[in-house]
Amino acid sequence: MYCVKCGVELADSEKNCPLCGTAVICPDGIVRSEKESPYPPHPGKITEGISKIGVLFIVSLAAVIMLVICLIADININGQLSWAGYVGFSLLFLYTSTVLPSWFNKPNPVIFVPCGFVSAAILLLYICEKTDGTWFLPFAFPTLGITALIVTAVVTLTRYVRGGAPYIYGGAAVAFGALAILMEHLICVSFGVEKMWQWSPYPAISLFIIGGFLIFVGICKPLRRALRKKLFF
Numbered sequence: 069m070y071c072v073k074c075g076v077e078l079a080d081s082e083k084n085c086p087l088c089g090t091a092v093i094c095p096d097g098i099v100r101s102e103k104e105s106p107y108p109p110h111p112g113k114i115t116e117g118i119s120k121i122g123v124l125f126i127v128s129l130a131a132v133i134m135l136v137i138c139l140i141a142d143i144n145i146n147g148q149l150s151w152a153g154y155v156g157f158s159l160l161f162l163y164t165s166t167v168l169p170s171w172f173n174k175p176n177p178v179i180f181v182p183c184g185f186v187s188a189a190i191l192l193l194y195i196c197e198k199t200d201g202t203w204f205l206p207f208a209f210p211t212l213g214i215t216a217l218i219v220t221a222v223v224t225l226t227r228y229v230r231g232g233a234p235y236i237y238g239g240a241a242v243a244f245g246a247l248a249i250l251m252e253h254l255i256c257v258s259f260g261v262e263k264m265w266q267w268s269p270y271p272a273i274s275l276f277i278i279g280g281f282l283i284f285v286g287i288c289k290p291l292r293r294a295l296r297k298k299l300f301f
Contacts, residue, residue, distance in 0.1 A: 120170070127167055131159050157194045161187040177223045185216035207258040211251055218243045234292070238282030245275030 070077055071085040072093055078085065082092050135156050142152035165184040169175035189212050196204035218240055225236045252268035255261055285292050 124167065124170055128163070131163055131167075135159055153194060153198065157187075157191040161191050178220065178227060181220050181223050182216060185212060185219075188212060203258050207254045211247070211254060214247055214250070218247070232286070234282045234286030238279040238286065241275045241279030241282065243279075245272040245279065248272045248275070 071088065071090055073090040074085060074088045076085060076087045078092055084091055135152075138152040138155045139149070142149055161184070164180075164187040168183070169177075169180045189209065192208045192212065193204050195201075196208065222236055222240045225232065229236065248268045248271045252265065256264055285295065
């Protein structure tokens with residue numbers, strides 16, 4: 069006996085398909101057995117032996133142990149902190165971006181996305197200071213800050229505004245196109261590059277076209293309906 073919707077093979081005792089939940093149609097000549105179902109009542113929801121808190125604790129402990137080992141090795145070999153700081157701040161960035169949100173049942177990306185950008189800024193600032201660079205404030209800080217504002221705005225609007233996806237992503241594409249032009253300008257100012265407008269017009273124009281098209285889709289309802297029917301857009 070098979071499910072009429074998804075085709076999975078069914079036992080005679082099944083009243084609903086364990087995969088898709090469709091009611092089982094029992095053909096003539098087959099007597100439904102009342103024995104216990106061979107399938108679990110909630111497939112895919114069994115997590116016996118797996119503790120989310122335990123896994124996160126092990127990952128956090130492993131990160132701390134890795135950091136301590138790097139600090140000890142760096143001091144023993146070089147007599148001072150030389151490369152262990154890069155490892156430490158890189159671990160901070162990875163932990164803040166990936167592991168920290170998992171400690172919460174329903175992590176709010178509006179909060180944790182900026183936290184990831186802040187940890188990335190701290191890492192870049194440390195690299196700049198350790199290499200005696202001067203590029204953080206004139207280049208990395210404004211570039212990363214504007215990127216953080218755009219991404220956070222997109223995440224916030226996507227989460228709290230319904231039905232505005234074409235406008236949100238279209239505006240984000242236009243904003244990133246403008247950011248590409250600004251980045252090339254900051255590179256020229258920060259690193260003394262003389263030639264301007266060498267590469268930024270290409271991504272900028274492409275993003276402007278994509279963003280304009282998405283905004284037009286949001287404005288033109290017949291086009292939006294046609295794309296949704298044909299492309300699930």
